[in-house]
Amino acid sequence: MTAPAGPAPGSAAEERPGAAEPPAPVIELQGVGVGYDGRTVLSGLDLRLAERRIGVIGQNGSGKSTLARLLNGLVVPDEGRVLVDGRDTRTEGRRVRSEVGFVFQNPDNQIVFPIVAEDMAFGLKNLGLPKKEIPGRVAGALESFGIGHLAERHSHLLSGGEKQLVALASVMVMRPRTVVFDEPTTLLDLRNRNRIRDAVDAMAPAAVVVTHDLELVSGYDRVLVVHDGGIAFDGAPGEAVAWYREHCS
Amino acid sequence: MTAPAGPAPGSAAEERPGAAEPPAPVIELQGVGVGYDGRTVLSGLDLRLAERRIGVIGQNGSGKSTLARLLNGLVVPDEGRVLVDGRDTRTEGRRVRSEVGFVFQNPDNQIVFPIVAEDMAFGLKNLGLPKKEIPGRVAGALESFGIGHLAERHSHLLSGGEKQLVALASVMVMRPRTVVFDEPTTLLDLRNRNRIRDAVDAMAPAAVVVTHDLELVSGYDRVLVVHDGGIAFDGAPGEAVAWYREHCS
Amino acid sequence: MNTSLYVPGNTPLHRLPAGAKFGVLFAAGIGLFLLAHPGVLGAAAAVAAVLVLSARAPLAALRARLLPVGVMLAVLFAATALLQDVPAAVVMLLRLAALILLALAVTLTTRPADLLEFFERLTAPLARVGVADPERISLGVSLVLRFVPEVFRRFQEIREAQAARGLKANPVALLVPLIVRTLKAADDVADAIDARCYPPPRRPSGGARTEENPT
Amino acid sequence: MNRPQERGITTRDVVLVALFAAIIVALGLVPPITVGIVPVPITLQTLGVMLAGAVLGPVRGALACGLVVLLTAVGLPVLAGGRGGLGVFAGPTGGYLVGWIPGALVTGLMVKYWAAKLTRGWAKAGAILAACVAGGIVVVYALGIPWLSVSSGLPLREAALGGMVFVPGDLIKAVAAALVAHGVARSYSMELK
Ligand SMILES: Nc1ncnc2c1ncn2[C@@H]1O[C@H](COP(=O)(O)OP(=O)(O)OP(=O)(O)O)[C@@H](O)[C@H]1O
Ligand SMILES: Nc1ncnc2c1ncn2[C@@H]1O[C@H](COP(=O)(O)OP(=O)(O)OP(=O)(O)O)[C@@H](O)[C@H]1O
Ligand SMILES: O=C(O)CCCC[C@@H]1SC[C@@H]2NC(=O)N[C@@H]21
Ligand SMILES: [Mg+2]
Ligand SMILES: [Mg+2]
Numbered sequence A, B: 001m002t003a004p005a006g007p008a009p010g011s012a013a014e015e016r017p018g019a020a021e022p023p024a025p026v027i028e029l030q031g032v033g034v035g036y037d038g039r040t041v042l043s044g045l046d047l048r049l050a051e052r053r054i055g056v057i058g059q060n061g062s063g064k065s066t067l068a069r070l071l072n073g074l075v076v077p078d079e080g081r082v083l084v085d086g087r088d089t090r091t092e093g094r095r096v097r098s099e100v101g102f103v104f105q106n107p108d109n110q111i112v113f114p115i116v117a118e119d120m121a122f123g124l125k126n127l128g129l130p131k132k133e134i135p136g137r138v139a140g141a142l143e144s145f146g147i148g149h150l151a152e153r154h155s156h157l158l159s160g161g162e163k164q165l166v167a168l169a170s171v172m173v174m175r176p177r178t179v180v181f182d183e184p185t186t187l188l189d190l191r192n193r194n195r196i197r198d199a200v201d202a203m204a205p206a207a208v209v210v211t212h213d214l215e216l217v218s219g220y221d222r223v224l225v226v227h228d229g230g231i232a233f234d235g236a237p238g239e240a241v242a243w244y245r246e247h248c249s
Numbered sequence C: 001m002n003t004s005l006y007v008p009g010n011t012p013l014h015r016l017p018a019g020a021k022f023g024v025l026f027a028a029g030i031g032l033f034l035l036a037h038p039g040v041l042g043a044a045a046a047v048a049a050v051l052v053l054s055a056r057a058p059l060a061a062l063r064a065r066l067l068p069v070g071v072m073l074a075v076l077f078a079a080t081a082l083l084q085d086v087p088a089a090v091v092m093l094l095r096l097a098a099l100i101l102l103a104l105a106v107t108l109t110t111r112p113a114d115l116l117e118f119f120e121r122l123t124a125p126l127a128r129v130g131v132a133d134p135e136r137i138s139l140g141v142s143l144v145l146r147f148v149p150e151v152f153r154r155f156q157e158i159r160e161a162q163a164a165r166g167l168k169a170n171p172v173a174l175l176v177p178l179i180v181r182t183l184k185a186a187d188d189v190a191d192a193i194d195a196r197c198y199p200p201p202r203r204p205s206g207g208a209r210t211e212e213n214p215t
Numbered sequence D: 001m002n003r004p005q006e007r008g009i010t011t012r013d014v015v016l017v018a019l020f021a022a023i024i025v026a027l028g029l030v031p032p033i034t035v036g037i038v039p040v041p042i043t044l045q046t047l048g049v050m051l052a053g054a055v056l057g058p059v060r061g062a063l064a065c066g067l068v069v070l071l072t073a074v075g076l077p078v079l080a081g082g083r084g085g086l087g088v089f090a091g092p093t094g095g096y097l098v099g100w101i102p103g104a105l106v107t108g109l110m111v112k113y114w115a116a117k118l119t120r121g122w123a124k125a126g127a128i129l130a131a132c133v134a135g136g137i138v139v140v141y142a143l144g145i146p147w148l149s150v151s152s153g154l155p156l157r158e159a160a161l162g163g164m165v166f167v168p169g170d171l172i173k174a175v176a177a178a179l180v181a182h183g184v185a186r187s188y189s190m191e192l193k
Helices: A063-071 A095-097 A116-129 A133-144 A160-172 A190-202 A237-248 B062-071 B095-100 B116-126 B133-144 B160-172 B191-200 B237-248 C016-032 C036-054 C059-083 C086-109 C112-128 C133-165 C169-195 D009-026 D046-056 D056-075 D085-090 D094-113 D121-152 D155-185
Strands: A027-034 A040-047 A053-058 A079-084 A100-103 A179-183 A205-209 A222-228 A229-237 B029-034 B039-049 B053-058 B077-083 B100-103 B178-181 B206-210 B222-227 B230-233
Touching: A027 A063, A040 A079, A040 A229, A053 A063, A053 A237, A063 A179, A063 A205, A063 A222, A063 A229, A095 A100, A100 A160, A100 C133, A100 D085, A116 A133, A116 A160, A133 D121, A160 A179, A160 A190, A190 B237, A222 D121, A229 A237, B029 B062, B039 B062, B039 B077, B039 B230, B039 C133, B053 B062, B053 B237, B062 B206, B062 C016, B077 B095, B095 B100, B100 B160, B100 C169, B116 B133, B116 B160, B133 B160, B160 B178, B160 B191, B222 B237, B230 B237, C016 C036, C016 C086, C016 C112, C036 C086, C059 C086, C112 C133, C133 C169, C133 D009, C133 D056, C169 D009, C169 D046, D009 D056, D046 D056, D046 D094, D046 D121, D046 D155, D056 D085, D056 D094, D085 D094, D094 D121, D121 D155
Parallel strands: A053 A205, A053 A222, A100 A179, A179 A205, B053 B206, B053 B222, B100 B178, B178 B206
Antiparallel strands: A027 A040, A027 A079, A222 A229, B029 B039, B029 B077, B222 B230
16 A cells, blocks of 8 residues: 655665676656556656666566566556656667666577577677677677577577576677566576576676565665555665565565 | 485474375385486486475476476386386376376466366366266365355466466365475465465375475475486485585585 | 456356357358348347347457457448449348357357367267267367467567567567467476376267276 | 377377467457458468468368367357357358368478478478468468359459459468478477377
8 A cells, every 4th residue: 555665775885796887777767657458557656776786576466577667668658757868768669678688587488599599699680780790799698608508509498597598698698788687587496596696696787686586686786675556665675575574475 | 426315204293284184195116217308317216205295306407397297197207117006107197197186387387278167177077076066176175275256267367376276276176185296386476475385284185396495395294306317315304405505506 | 358258147148058059059140141131130130239238248348349340341341332232231241240249149158168068069979980079179179268368478478578689570580489389388288187187087978089098 | 208108189289289279369369451352351360370280280280270160160259350150151251261271281291291301491491381382372262262252242263363362461471481380390399290
């Protein structure tokens, strides 16, 4: 019902490797409301996201995925607007999506071509990158996640963890400045989950991570709890998780 | 690599409600080996399962789902045999499946009828139950999980948690003596996960639960760690989880 | 979505057995094509419309269902009027409207389960000579109803995933993962069905299926 | 294979047939276009018919189409534009609709016994295309055009000429179906049946 404003956005000092990263784009939600078939999912949302690691938690159906999709224009608001570095996601969707990448829960959805390298190249061709540059970029992205050896493999025959890493690489190859993750570790075991966690922690772009895995966000700069159509809590990870455990289980 | 035999099967005393349960069927694996397309997944497995709550953990691709499917004859071994109360799953598959129910990870793929009540009735029809008895049994099973109000709803419009409860109820309505679960909570949030956990804890039949959620199995009688084609550890939950954390992450 | 066409309720049409409704629909289908009198056809269409309304379906659902049909009929009407003449077009319009509304009335008020049972009885003679297996047909039918919304949802997920990678909508790029995912899902669905002891024990009049373990 | 033995049509076959029928139905949710004066819609569902044969094989492909036809017959709105019911069979598109069944069968036979045996990528894709054209166009039209003539009262020649408006669209669909089927075969190996 009520949506108590949490403490001010986290201010945890950052000591991440590769500190020379470009600043994260500023994502602003102004009076945002979204509904499906007339049923309101999120309403009156005002948010300014600029931290490098932001977690989003909340119950099934609370609207986390909807919020995530708003950030790069996959969903456009019914009311209000979403600005990424001042660009409206409604009118400049394609441009916004080239800056804000998205990794989904189920990597199968993202795979278009059967061979890993082919699939990654496909995304770059769509960006209009010169042909000559593509193989280098693809190899580089795969290497940076330690999966160079998968380049010629069949995407659909990879293990769950490998697939998720490939999906992540296929987004990173496009050099987004922020990556939004919607439950990237749900299908994974401990080791694969840790691989993804480490990959996310180490990567240069900023990240917004939607997850049910409350440990994942423990070192983040800021955590939002989505509840009852709004952000019910907004603050440091420890307090956010405590609030969520108390109010939502 | 090595598969040290763990300590003897757990012996934790049981204090579960509804203690008048029928004894769990005894499931025996004798020299079981399984592979797909010539690649060995499990080999030389000898196991005797008779505890009321058994957990199975292990890495992605280690063969947990394969092991689970062996227990009710959905997969039959290439070598050796699986006996449920002395019945071979290869030759008496149908009979075994009426005693050993199965709940899958993804409820989207196990609810096969468009209306909830129809889906519940499906298994009962397959058991050859007289038509008149079906509606009563269906209503009873739904009530026992507190989801009587969902009977006439469209399956595809349920939330993830509701779907998994319906899937569970549609197995329980067949009155199995053991239920095998293959990661029943992976797609769920905290609250829905707890609903499923509580439902599993409270139900009368015995349970074998495959999961990546290590907390889920903490109160179980026995936990198996599947690794490198065999059972690498077999014992009490705390030790099994510790072994898994140490060797597999 | 087509699975939500059935509207739970307790109107007289709901209570009528599925077989009777289909019998009437079938007979009407043939009858309406033998008739060509606009008055009679108009009356039939009116009766059909009343039957649809008697199902007490939400108006929004009805409108969504009837709109595309209306457009199709309008085009057909124009085509027939141009190619032949207006009276012929009127006859065609009333005839098809009557049939479509009747079919809709049946769909709105018949539970898929009842519909399936009716198929089973309908195909029983075929089953006896081993051509069809009623059990399998009815399972197939309900699976289609169950999975159309699922396929649609997956389609949207895939389109979204591709848009997020900057891809423009491309039917080939959309369909390949959709079909691969569907083929993979089929394994899980089949397992879930087998796990619930499918197929049912053979009935005395049953089909020609070979049981895994007779007795 | 370590699944329990089952003879003939397995549960998995039933599920594959049904799920593919669901894809064909879902393709009908994309709004159909009606061209000119010929009262038959251009629909993406024919793409699904070609795919059913090419991906599942002749028997399962034909069964998937048969299931869609059955659902239509009992009055479910499974065709493009939310149409269904016995009226469709009596209407101008009834012949095409019934033609889907042998159409998928022929496509499936050609893919199974010819295209699938080719090894070079482009040769295989070309053979699948030929199979889609033969089954999804030639066979479907062979039933569709005569019935169009009967139900609309047009002479056969005019009906055939009118039917030609679908050729460009159907050729594009055949190319798309061949590319998709080829892509699927590369991603997921499955025996055709
Ligand atoms: N495309 C859609 N059409 C209709 N309703 C939708 C759609 N997407 C989401 N919803 C509904 O909106 C609500 C919020 O959905 P959303 O997916 O954002 O929740 P979530 O917090 O991500 O849940 P989960 O933890 O289960 O992923 C839910 O009630 C859902 O059913
Ligand atoms: N039907 C199949 N055909 C071919 N290979 C298979 C099949 N099912 C499983 N496998 C392979 O067998 C191995 C074990 O699979 P299984 O599904 O049992 O693992 P799991 O422990 O359940 O993994 P996860 O935690 O990801 O669910 C994997 O390498 C998998 O790729
Ligand atoms: O929807 C119907 O009423 C049946 C479909 C008939 C459509 C035919 S099939 C061949 C040709 N190609 C099209 O795109 N439409 C027609
Ligand atoms: Mg979500
Ligand atoms: Mg598994």
